[in-house]
Amino acid sequence: MMDPKEAAPSGPHDDQLPAESAGTRPETRGPRLASVVVFVHDHDASADFYQELLNMEVTVRTTTATLLVGHNGFQVYLRAVGPQAAHPVGHVGAQYVIWTADGPGDFQRCERVLRAQSDRVYTMHGEGFTVIEGRDPSGLPVLVAYPGPDEVARLEIISRYYV
Structure with missing residues (x-):
């Protein structure tokens, strides 16, 4: 009889996991963010x-909603709520989503897209x-x-997000 500690965990084996997960036991990785609804x-x-900024593909588009999917499978759902809907900053719930650029060139591309959209663009530098x-x-x-x-x-919290 096999010792339960030696039994293979259910789900993919380490050699089937993405490179960043190899060697990490599935039960210790925790959930990953899969989608954002905006x-x-x-x-x-x-x-x-968002399609241009995030370099995502539109997979579904209706008159009031769009589903964008990235090359890594991450999804962004956009839902129209009308021009008068408020966004109460400081209330309970997620306030910001921070995306990671794919490289320095992609970061510059994102900056160009943001500057083309708005003159309210700020740059903050952290440690590295x-x-x-x-x-x-x-x-x-x-x-x-x-x-x-x-x-x-990340060894610090940018003060703009908690002041």
Whole structure:
């Protein structure tokens, strides 16, 4: 009889896991973020903006919603809620999503997209990384960092997000 400690865990084996997960036991990895839902004022402008900024493919588009999918399978759902809907910053719930650029060239491309969309673009420097913040067509903050936390550990909290 096999010792339960030697039994293979259910699910993929280490040699079937993505490179960043190899050697990590599935039960210790924890959930990964798979999708983000963003409520927007102008559905068409927002869909075009996020498709360009995030370099994602539109897989479903209706008159009030769009599903964008990235090369890694990550999904962004955009849902039109009308031009008068409020976005209460400081209330309970997620306030910001920070994207990671794929490289220095991609970070520069993202900066160009953000600057073309809004004149409210800010750059913040942390220990070994940079974050650029702009606005989407609904005026929501959009942040892109480079390098990502998988390349440079975050050893500080940028004060702008908790002051």
